[in-house]
Amino acid sequence: MQKLPPTPLILSIIEGANLHLLADFSIKPFIIFQNGDKHFRTGVGIAKGDMKHLWNQEIEIFLEPSQPLIASLYTTDEDGEYEVGRITFLYNDLVEYGEKAKDMWVAFGSENKKSSGNIAGILKTGLISNLGESPQLHIYVKISNYILKNELNVRVSDYRIIIRGEDAFTLYQVTVNKIDGTNWNLELRYSDISALRSEIIRVYPELKKFPFPKKTYFEWLACVWPKLGRFDIRVIEKRKSSIEDLLNYLLEISDKFDTGKLNRLLKLN
Numbered sequence: 001m002q003k004l005p006p007t008p009l010i011l012s013i014i015e016g017a018n019l020h021l022l023a024d025f026s027i028k029p030f031i032i033f034q035n036g037d038k039h040f041r042t043g044v045g046i047a048k049g050d051m052k053h054l055w056n057q058e059i060e061i062f063l064e065p066s067q068p069l070i071a072s073l074y075t076t077d078e079d080g081e082y083e084v085g086r087i088t089f090l091y092n093d094l095v096e097y098g099e100k101a102k103d104m105w106v107a108f109g110s111e112n113k114k115s116s117g118n119i120a121g122i123l124k125t126g127l128i129s130n131l132g133e134s135p136q137l138h139i140y141v142k143i144s145n146y147i148l149k150n151e152l153n154v155r156v157s158d159y160r161i162i163i164r165g166e167d168a169f170t171l172y173q174v175t176v177n178k179i180d181g182t183n184w185n186l187e188l189r190y191s192d193i194s195a196l197r198s199e200i201i202r203v204y205p206e207l208k209k210f211p212f213p214k215k216t217y218f219e220w221l222a223c224v225w226p227k228l229g230r231f232d233i234r235v236i237e238k239r240k241s242s243i244e245d246l247l248n249y250l251l252e253i254s255d256k257f258d259t260g261k262l263n264r265l266l267k268l269n
Helices: 091-099 146-150 190-203 205-209 233-252 260-265
Strands: 007-017 029-035 038-041 046-048 052-063 069-077 080-089 102-107 136-143 152-164 167-178 183-189
Touching (some): 007 091, 152 233, 167 190, 167 233, 183 190, 190 205
Antiparallel strands (some): 007 052, 029 038, 029 069, 046 052, 069 080, 152 167, 167 183
């Protein structure tokens, strides 16, 4: 089975609330994020009043699909550093939240109680509804477009026509290449690309100006008279080059729209 590439995720640590409840002393909190063998350490949160700590720190993580992201909350004093709480984020949950650019509060579990916080502890976005009761972390998660814009390109090399009874369609053979030399192969239909294009146009109308072939007028007759529709070799070749051009263009402008469906189409997560 082909190994999926890491998913680039931007995680903004905004603030914490009620973190003092996790320790019996004045807390000086910082967080260590772990995903597989990768570790990321934040600075110490700045106290604001009795119940809040501010970070406003952003990190970019390349998530390994087979590994959760663990956020361990530590405090420090003259005797050393102590873990006082933990949140475990499952990979699929983070990708889902990242695709939606999710702003949320999550609850810490206490190490002393031998329990972990998790996604089930999410509170209503933007509200500290358990103020005074639950140690919480305010984060913002979104999928990064760094890899899309800087490390990927797409090539459409060939196609094959599939006929299944009355159903017939063309599969275009797509190779996604990374600058590190890795690549993977996909088979996509024209309708997949056309649907994605239509959806992006709703939020980025400028995409209409990028040339892309429309459905043929005799689409429904293609199975009977191929030269009248989408099985005409000229139509297939035009679609083949247009799909390649469009996908590479979408990678270039990936900061203009939500890339969730493009990521799934290209098997980036």
